[in-house]
Amino acid sequence: MANKVHPQASVSDPSPAGRQTFTVWMKSLVCHTNGCTVFDSKGDIVYRVENYDSKGGCEVQLMDLQGNILYSILSKKLQIFGCWNGYRVGTNKEQPCFTVKKCYSIVRREIACQVTVGFNTYWIVRLGHKNQGFKILNITGDIVAEVKQKQVSSGVVLGEDVLALEVEPCMDHSLIVALVTVYGLINRRL
Numbered sequence: 001m002a003n004k005v006h007p008q009a010s011v012s013d014p015s016p017a018g019r020q021t022f023t024v025w026m027k028s029l030v031c032h033t034n035g036c037t038v039f040d041s042k043g044d045i046v047y048r049v050e051n052y053d054s055k056g057g058c059e060v061q062l063m064d065l066q067g068n069i070l071y072s073i074l075s076k077k078l079q080i081f082g083c084w085n086g087y088r089v090g091t092n093k094e095q096p097c098f099t100v101k102k103c104y105s106i107v108r109r110e111i112a113c114q115v116t117v118g119f120n121t122y123w124i125v126r127l128g129h130k131n132q133g134f135k136i137l138n139i140t141g142d143i144v145a146e147v148k149q150k151q152v153s154s155g156v157v158l159g160e161d162v163l164a165l166e167v168e169p170c171m172d173h174s175l176i177v178a179l180v181t182v183y184g185l186i187n188r189r190l
Contacts, residue, residue: 019166020173022046023150024180026161026189035060036184038165038177047177051185060185062178071097071178073185084182086175098175100124100182113186115179124183133163136179144168145176147183 021041028035029048038047047070051060062071069089076083082102087093098117112134115122122144127133133148150162167176 018169020169022165022167022173024147024163024165026163026184036181047174049181060181062174062181070174073178073182075185082186084185086178086182098178100179102186113183117175124179134183136176144171145179147180
């Protein structure tokens with residue numbers, strides 16, 4: 001299987017101070033399924049998400065290129081406000097690796113979700129309108145990842161299904177991709 005597929009990341013992707021840059025294509029590699037494909041800055045596939053259910057389905061898998069499942073992401077039933085749990089493969093299925101809860105706030109509309117990873121708390125914060133992107137902040141307000149609509153070096157903005165993801169070097173890339181996946185599920189983009 002060739003691991004280069006459209007749209008590829010631009011070699012001249014600018015990334016501030018050591019951030020790792022990825023391209024997220026909100027399309028599955030498997031026909032007739034929902035999902036997304038994540039490319040590194042060289043255009044190689046590094047992650048893929050398959051949702052064999054309907055958009056916003058109850059369970060999806062985050063996999064590496066070889067199809068090894070890294071995270072199982074499950075929607076918690078009977079949660080009015082929306083809650084997703086992520087389980088890293090090979091760990092205790094009773095205890096999620098992370099939890100994402102959708103936030104409803106009249107005062108702070110930009111905060112979309114609260115993320116709990118062990119004892120750490122993160123926030124998913126919208127950038128303007130729904131399709132303008134979002135950032136993931138740690139508890140002190142530092143940006144650990146940011147997602148925006150992809151813009152190539154010539155200034156052309158690609159379609160709504162092609163996103164640029166920048167991740168701080170101290171963060172687990174697969175965890176960040178799992179959180180991006182959950183946000184896509186919440187917004188019914190997967």
